[in-house]
Amino acid sequence: MHDFGEAFRAAFRLLVGLDPDLLEIIGLSLRMTFSAALIAALLGLPAGAALALLRFPGRHALIVLVNALMGLPPVVLGLVLYLLLSRAGPLGVLGLLFTPTAMIIAQTCLILPIITALTRQVIEDLSREYDEQLRSLGASVVRSIGTLLWDGRSSLVTGILAGFGRAAGEVGSIMIVGGNIDHFTRTMTTAMVLETSRGNFALSLGLGAVLMALALGVNAAAALLKETAQRAQG
């Protein structure tokens, strides 16, 4: 298997042959990352907007914290979640450790600061322009948040996709809380770690190609979206 070309050919055969194991792994990965991005967006968009618009004691500290959490090392997050979710931990009764749910929780935690911080920045910038006009028209805070989120939509979608991208390629936290169990919590990245250590480069390369395509697709979509939105709305 040390023949590089041979590994590539095997990877290609797996992909073209729609190998069921491969598809299962890809399916779980996508399901997990989409869920995490969706949940993080549902929480992060309003949280970021609130952080941008509301004034309360500790706001600045919270902003610094959220920004710092963007660089949270996944293995550290994985470890903390492991301790929380393990049998003896405070959330042990839920029985979530080594399940896809645990992995979705981990990835949500990872993406949430990214989406929150980016939303805060976008909404704060936009608010500086809109604030007086919205107040002049008599908009309530809740209505203003909705309006600003909608008007910042193209930048915000880019932020959500950035979060999605980070989660899709992440391995540290989901390896720890998911356990990389075959047919249950094995994802593209955890499988690649395992197969590479076993010397099974074909599967690793195949999965690597899918991940790269995904990353490229997401970024292309983000760029395209932003461009068309800007051309349409100015």
Next chain:
Amino acid sequence: MRADLPILPLVLEDVVYEARGVRLIDRLNFAIEAGPRTIILGPNGAGKSLTLRLCHGLIQPSSGRVEWRGPGARGARRRQAMVFQRPVMLRRSAAANIDYALSLAGLERRTRARRVEEALERTGLSLLARRPARVLSGGEQQRLALARAWALGPDVVFLDEPTASLDPAATRAVEDIVNAFHNSGAKIVMTTQDLGQARRLADEVIFLHRGRMLERESAERFFSAPASPEARAFVRGELLW
């Protein structure tokens, strides 16, 4: 809407506005009555925009009072509109920008559609109704801001140097709409540092200099015989700061 009890006069009593220890507005005392087009005139940094924002309630005075004293004063908040120097347009169509303002004012969908159409027609923007507002030209955007204010049917319209960055043709269009507002019975309170514009539009002038009101006169008297040396210099077109 104007059938309701009047909200004017608007009275400013000893209004002071300070920011970071600097006194930007110094003891303003005046009342704005219904009727004449009031032009707040003065050089850059005189405090014209701040005065307008204080009147409209966008900022609160550091001390002193800003009060609506008409019998309908309780509803004053919703019966005034402001047009800013740089129009703020939402990322949606021209028509939707007006509709948004009307929905904030609590109007029903059916009434809104008719009012949007009317306002666009009054301002000559009907053909641009479906265009995204932010790709319109500066002059068109300002007309749209005026249309948005028009649709609300306010008793008082505050305008903050609405033509400051517009070419003569667009300025003319804006001034025509301002006059249409006036003729419909709305009270105009507008700032400008353009002397020509003040001569064209003013019925009365409030002259500000360095945060203080130096004169309050009918336009005729102000332009023919300004009392203060600062106003005389300004009217002669000399540089004043």
